[in-house]
Amino acid sequence: MTQSRNEPVSEERRSPSRRNVLAAMGALPILTAATSVTGASDAVAATAAATVVVDASARRQTIRGFGGMSHSAWIGDLTSAQRDTAFGVGDGRLGLSLLRIPVPEDRSAWGRDVATARRAVELGATVIASPWNPPSSMVETFVRGGQSNARRLRYSMYGAYAQHLDDFTTSLRNNGVNLYAISVQNEPDYAQDWTWWTSAEMVRFLRENAGSIGTRVIAPESFQYLKNMSDPILNDPAALANVDVIGAHLYGTPFANFPYPLFKQKGAGKELWMTEVYYPNSTDSADLWPQALDVGEHIHRAMVDAEFQAYIWWYIRRSYGPMREDGRMSKRGACMAHFARFVRPGYVRVEATAKPASDVYVSAYRGGASTVVVAVNKAASAVSQQFTLVNGTASSVSSWVTDASRNVASQGTTGVSNGAFTVTLPARSVTTLVTA
Template sequence: MTQARDGVLSRRAVLAAMGAVPVLATATPAAGAAVTAAAAVVIDRSAQRQTIRGFGGMTHAAWIGDLTAAQRDTAFGTGEGRLGFSVLRIPVPENQADWGRDLATARRASELGAAVIASPWNPPARMVETFVRGSQTNARRLRYDMYGAYAQHLNDFNTYLRNNGVNLYGISVQNEPDYAHDWTWWTPAEMVRFLRENAGSIGTRVIAPESFQYLKNMSDPILNDAAALANVDIIGAHLYGTSFANFPYPLFKQKGAGKELWMTEVYYPNSSDSADLWPQALDVGEHIHRAMVEAEFQAYVWWYIRRGYGPMREDGQISKRGANMAHFARFVRPGYVRVEATANPASNVYVSAYRGGNSTVVVAVNKGTAAVSQQFTLRNGTASSVSSWLTDASRNVASQGTTGVSNGSFTVTLPARSVMTFVTA
């Protein structure tokens, strides 16, 4: 992502639309519409899938200004009216003089328990050379004789943050190396070479390759090279224009043992509409669902936290898109594990489930125009009651009280065009 494309109809916006479902009309269903019955959702707590690291977003003070103190607490707090983010992404500035720009937000996020990751757009200018890439005559790349110095640059940034109270969870080699008209290009072979020969000296987790569209031609060579893979901790990806059909990654499941899989940047479905447009904001809920269930990502990280199309409006209030994120972020905490659940019990209904200690968290998105009577059944787990929260056209993550659980089952009505979170006790 680049500042120049923020909020305009760009190639990126077109690409994002490629992976989007059609925008729903804003009309509400007629009063007295029937409630649809759905197949039961079976949640098997013993069928464990990926460990969740968190949900979050990016701050970039140089481009859009820093979050205020109150906005930091809204973003990373977990109480009512908060987003509950547990991941913060920040840039790695080229110049050491700029390394403190995002420090205040990184410190506060860290204090509130969030993991902080960092991504560079460019190496220091002295390490870069220009070359001709197709029609681009001023394309940039890291000089081959500067690979070691660049690894030290990343390591120095990690040390700077640690010395200032922030322990980076991980650092990326390059933001979007395959969409780098405005920053630094890397070929798959160059990325593999750097990982093989230089990344092992970096003193925190290494993230790569952060392809803009989760293009596997960037990450397959890493997974297929044992020496490169040994120096990578997190396979990172962006989802701009990525079709749902390309969410699964069989090669990672085959060769990525011991590695993490993160989605480190996206806005969805676009950057041109208000984040409060309803029911379009439910697209975010479905997108996160598919990222968790179909792609099996362990983290989901938005682009700018505070933006008119983002989870936090410019006035610091949570948007409808943000409320969809909060249904996951506030309740599915780092270390929770996704468990098997009936993912699509009815048309336009999307369900995922997670276990944390003795509790089970269920997130249900109903994009349909009719309310749905939905039964949930817990297997290999017990519960006496379930608390719920609701977002619809008029409410944002509003508490709905508790419901009893009988013989491991409970039945609730999912309102039309809504998202709900359930937490068992």
């Protein structure tokens, strides 16, 4: 099969237009990693920051999880050990709780990703699926701009396509994998290599056909969270009734476009997921430091600014992904694991001071009796960070850190006094704090 996932042209056909979009976002220069700063003895040298107030009673979105894509047809399947590394929660593991797989056009290929999906489920993960193309018998070509062979689903085949998606759902269920949701189309607005959909076509399908699909439905999965794809769904009550998850990708999406006021206004009862991204690029090694810290900030922004309930990376195993080709967690993966391992499905994001210092990003989550805080320090110096917990209790806090020399390394436990504690955030690091 010709690979259709648009990565760098020299590797896997990441189209020039997508690469230009990402380049415009900029990337951190390569810097020499500063010596890590840890422990109370280093606190004197650390920069002071404003107190982070964590309010356990100020509940925001429910978190569905953090995950990635497995696409065995294009890059080979995960091995048994790699599945455990991806979805396990112990030391050296990513803690992913979401898996995204493709919906093959050909029914004979529907079992291709089942082994990985089944193991992910055994380890507590949730599985979703996205199609790149309908079966060829349902597709017609048309002229779109300068593309003479653009593809779209024939209007007479909308019902048959809904049946195709439902049949895939049934096939996986019969093989031990209950899909949480299935998408109508991967990136319908960036489809030179797959199937185009206009927003009007998407609304029509949702209104007239999506209700017959026997699982939750995701739409529209715009490649850049372009609201002209999702606004029409939110503004059409009949279409909105047949969609369960507003899904989006964040390729080149400016942080300023992360918030979605219309979803807050009209999306009651629906979920908001980020279903695919890599960041900041697909050309650098995932172990490049401190560039990998960009992943930590990006997830923070997706949780706090966009209020997504899920964050799903592109390929789980790739040179630029959370898992290296040798099956070990990368630096980008370590930054992701600070969220994925500790912020589990069903946890709720709670209000916290999001930016106590110019280069520090903080988010907080509540699960059971514990509060989880993830702090990203992109500064070249350590930060002495005070935390105050309100409307919640804690007697101790455990911490894990990733910096230039460590990956999600346990830092032990410190005490909490009257809801307050202070932690040194090492230079260029991610720290996860878990209260007890």
